[in-house]
Amino acid sequence: MTAKISAGNTDPMARPRFIYALRLGDDALILAQRLSEWASRAPEIEEDIALTNIALDLLGQARALLDYAGTLEGAGRDEDDLAYLRTEREFTNVHLVEQENGDFAHTIARQLFFSTYQLALYEELISSTDELLAGVAAKGVKEAAYHNDHATQWTIRLGDGTDESHRRMQAAIERLWPFTPELFESDDVDRALAAEGVGVDPSTLRSRWALSIAEVFSSATLEAPQTTWSSHGGRRGVHTEGFGYLLAEMQYLHRSYPDAKW
């Protein structure tokens, strides 16, 4: 595989739109993959079902977005080609979604940070002039609201729970905090599409996100982390160490048995 992506679609705005759809699709796909690792391993059966249901919603969003990205690219790649046949450097998801599950508190912290962001994003994207993106957002906003409610309730229950659950929830938000600024990074693609009414400039979502997270921390008796470093590079295809292992597991079957059918 080469990292070069051919530009089969000659519409000059198709390229940024392709990149944008790919980013949103990759975020949803990789988080779905991480969450599905909990299947049969969650602390209780109800949570096993909850986490895998959330994964399924995200996978559905990812399929629609990657299928659309393939159409925009115009090079004949479908959703499966994009999910299973790209290399690590070709994935454009943020670092937050690829972080290991850790203990249950880490998974909940990751869910809280991401679902709060995705809810704000989809609320805006509903008004996109792009029919497909607006449709995915209209559907996804209801799912994101449910995911956000699930993560919020667990954060409060664990944070304002026993000494042990509080300690673990606090450790989880501190561990994952440096991966949150990347969610709000914007570049030329985001700004160009936002100006056209197609996409959302993620930097405009930051204050709403911060306000919502602060409220949850307060109810959960958690201290806002004071860490100053942050992790960046996912949108450019630079990823953290665990990502290679995730891809190896996700792509193994398709690469070993191309076009295998159930």
Add this chain to the structure above:
Amino acid sequence: MVSASVATDVRAVCESVPDPEMPFVTVGDLGIVRDVILDDAGHVEVVVTPTYSGCPATAVIRDDIVAALRSHGHSDVTVRTAFAPAWTTDWITPAGREKLAANGIAPPAPRSGDARLVDVTIGVRCPNCGSPQTKLVSRFGATPCMAMYRCTECLEPFDQVKPH
């Protein structure tokens, strides 16, 4: 010109397809079939909307609609998936709600209409004994559209189609 009665028949065939996960209700009962367009050349286009983005039943429903139309003599069929307007449980018909309840699944309460709010459902009735004394066990259930409850009176567990 396609006669109105043929168009109505084609729509009825689409809507009578059973849901693969809850076969006692049809896709018409669930409000999944959004549009059926029949042109003069005999081509049928069916527009369906998924309940949830990742609902695995969507692909099966698509195939089942094509098969049902074929068995009624319509071989030129395309099924298109539309995400917007997004499906809501408010589109489940009164007949669909009755069938859900008759099969031990609590039908969803009406939605607030605000997608941002997660609706708090007050008084989900047990579909087995009718008691309002029920307890939410899990906000997620056996299919993407369900939550799990337990009746504290007859002690039976049951599913609810969660308001969405």
